[in-house]
Amino acid sequence: MTISLIWGIVVTVCCCLWFILGIRRRQTGEPPLENGLIPYLGCALQFGANPLEFLRANQRKHGHVFTCKLMGKYVHFITDPLSYHKVLCHGKYFDWKKFHYTTSAKAFGHRSIDPSDGHTTENINDTFTKTLQGDALSSLSKTMMENLQLIIRAPAPPPAKTTAWVTEGMYSFCYRVMFEAGYLTFFGRDLTRQDAQRAVILNSLDNFKQFDKVFPALVAGLPIHVFKTAHAAREKLADGLRHEKLRGRAHVSELISLRMFRNDTLSTFDDLEKAKTHLAILWASQANTIPATFWSLFQMIRSPEAMKAATEEVNKTLENTGQKVSFEGNPICLDQKQLNDLPVLDSIIKESLRLSSASLNIRTAKEDFSLHLEDSSYNIRKDDIIALYPQLMHLDPEIYPDPLTFKYDRYLDENRKTKTTFYSNGLKLKYYYMPFGSGATICPGRLFAVHEIKQFLFLMLSYFELELVESHVKCPPLDQSRAGLGILPPLNDIEFKYKFKHL
């Protein structure tokens, strides 16, 4: 009885102390504040359950700018897309590296890759720009096109087989083809043992799925040791990316070879730790691309107008470049200019990503400062987080009428060229499409990502006849458990049929 009473008093005193000292009070000039009811978590549970609805509700209650406590952090959400460019003008007050570097270290198991922590001298962002864009992009895209055809044409089918339909889950198909082609494109080919290599990559694919499944929990702060299978999968994946295993492979991408041999002579990372930073690149290059490829193929196949327009564009390009599709002959080849000049495929991909993307763009405040937006200013405290959630904009009916409907030509203008003018409140938007983030943290692989999805669609339309098993199948729901991380995968797979065309 006495012990219960003492415990009761202790708990009550703690609650009062938390209420008096632990709760942040809104100060003059700061955005409206939602502390939530649970200590430390704040509003994390409501946000995690449905970020879009949670943010819409707060927008209705507080207006376009408000602060929420999430996992002990104070996050200022800026929700008016007309203000996005103003937010990005405050770059000198933002530290965008801290969150990215800490998350990468936690999830992939390497030490900090921030040069100021002394383990590495590599400026990883320079490496990304140098090796994923400009001239490097041409060779990356060329290798990807070859690898995609190596996979989808192999083994070259005997004539009898060409007439048979193959039925498969579309998400599984996209996962298999894009993972294998992407893996070979970044980490090179073992020309001497092609069959063994295939088995190794398919095994890596299984490990990647196991690891990726727990990724949202790792980002939320849970240690990987809690997940035994995922932990083992991560270690096996990293082991496969050690330099001794990559040495001797042909066509290793510039991104990986530069990091293996030249960039970082002062690194204190051992072979396994470096392999873990390669794993971070493998994850970044696959985790969003795979669902994005699925949604692009799925939305295209289920819309007869999209299929017709895309097929016409592909056939016209093949004709203009003087290429004939055949199983035995040369693989199809498209240069940068030809890849960039596919506005219909471009629009299909953009529209598919608009509907499936749920990324959270965040920066940490380096110091107290005033955030000046279009019509008002807000005081922000050091270590607070500024967040943009572009899904609110992507599904805003004023910017995108009928926002939940897939319209393959939404990003085409009256001349069937890429459309770039979208409006909010009668004003032209600078930022209207942000699945790849924005400003200093924009995805460095975005140009390659669009190329590889375009190549995939181009090849599927060139080599195969495609059909959904159930022609009026319902669009699968998005897996909201990954909200904040990028492109959301479907909750269930969709069966489709493909067969080689009579070429």
Ligand code: HEM
């Ligand atoms: C459809 C496919 C893709 C989507 C939607 C996507 C989206 C994103 C997003 C939203 C970010 C974070 C931006 C931010 O924090 O504001 C990011 C970062 C990144 N992405 Fe992508 N990405 C895709 C494909 C790729 C590919 C193919 C690569 C190739 C390696 C890649 C490499 C990276 C890297 C290295 C980062 C981290 C950059 C940094 O922290 O400095 N991404 N991506």
